[in-house]
Amino acid sequence: xxxxxxxxxxxxxLLVIAGWAIFYLPNTPSWTIYQLKSRIDARDGQAAANYVxxxxxxxxxxxEMVEGNQSGADNTNNLLGxxxxxxxVDLFSGPMAALVRSWAINQVDNGAQQVQMPGAAVAGAxxxxxxxxxxxxxxxxxxxxxxxxxxxAREPDGxxxxxxxxxxxxxxxxxxxxxxxxxxxxxxxxxxxxPPPN
Numbered sequence: 001x002x003x004x005x006x007x008x009x010x011x012x013x014l015l016v017i018a019g020w021a022i023f024y025l026p027n028t029p030s031w032t033i034y035q036l037k038s039r040i041d042a043r044d045g046q047a048a049a050n051y052v053x054x055x056x057x058x059x060x061x062x063x064e065m066v067e068g069n070q071s072g073a074d075n076t077n078n079l080l081g082x083x084x085x086x087x088x089v090d091l092f093s094g095p096m097a098a099l100v101r102s103w104a105i106n107q108v109d110n111g112a113q114q115v116q117m118p119g120a121a122v123a124g125a126x127x128x129x130x131x132x133x134x135x136x137x138x139x140x141x142x143x144x145x146x147x148x149x150x151x152x153a154r155e156p157d158g159x160x161x162x163x164x165x166x167x168x169x170x171x172x173x174x175x176x177x178x179x180x181x182x183x184x185x186x187x188x189x190x191x192x193x194x195p196p197p198n
Contacts (some may be wrong), residue, residue: 027158027159028159029129029131029136029138029152029159030126031159032152032158032159032160033122033125033126033129033138033152034122034126035051036048036051036052036117036161037117037119037122039108040108040115040116040117041116041117043108043109043110044109045104045105045106045107045109048104048105048108049101049104049105049108051158051159051160052101052104052160052161053153053160053161053162054098054101054104055093055094055097056153056160056162057100057161057162057163057164058096058097058100059089059090059093059097060162060163060164060167061163062085062086062088062089062092062096063089064165064167065167066082066085066086066089067082121140121148124140125138125139126138134153135151135152135153135154136151136152136153136159137149137150137151137152138150146169147166149164149165149166150165151164151165
C-alpha cells in the first residue's frame with residue numbers, strides 16, 4: 001500500500017494513458033491506417049480490405065477521371081459530358097469495385113510489392129493526418145517518389161479509406177509496372193480505314 005501512496009501520480013497517469021489507448025485510439029483514422037498496414041504485412045487480404053470502401057474509392061476515382069477528361073471543353077459540352085460520365089461511373093462502379101476488391105485481396109495475400117506500405121511512410125501519414133469532423137486526409141511520398149493523398153471517412157463500422165487522389169497517375173504507373181513485369185509492349189488497336197469519299 002505504501003508503494004501506491006508514494007507513486008499515485010505516476011499510477012494515475014498510467015491509468016489515463018491506458019484508458020485512452022483502450023477506448024479512444026481504436027476509433028481514430030490513425031488506428032485504421034496502422035491496422036491496414038499490419039494486415040497487409042500479415043498477408044491477410046480479406047482483413048485489409050475491410051479498411052477500404054472500394055465502392056466509394058472507385059466512384060471517386062471515376063469522378064476524378066471524368067472531371068479531368070472534361071476540362072478545356074466549352075461549358076455546355078463540359079456539363080453534358082460530366083453528367084453522362086458521372087452516370088456511367090455510378091452505373092459501373094459496383095461491378096468495378098468488386099473486381100478491384102478481389103484484385104487487392106489477391107495482391108495482399110500474395111505479398112505483392114506494389115501494395116506494401118513502408119513503415120516510414122505509414123508513420124509520416126499518421127503524423128500528417130488532418131481530421132475534420134467525420135473525415136480525415138493525409139498525404140505522403142513513398143520511396144519511389146509517388147505522392148499519395150488519401151481521404152478517410154467515418155462509416156458505421158469504423159474509419160475507411162474512401163478516396164485516393166491522383167488516381168490517373170497511379171493507374172499509369174501500375175500499367176507500366178504490369179507491362180514491365182510481363183515484358184510485353186502495349187498493343188495498339190488497329191487503325192480503321194479512312195471513310196470513303198462522298
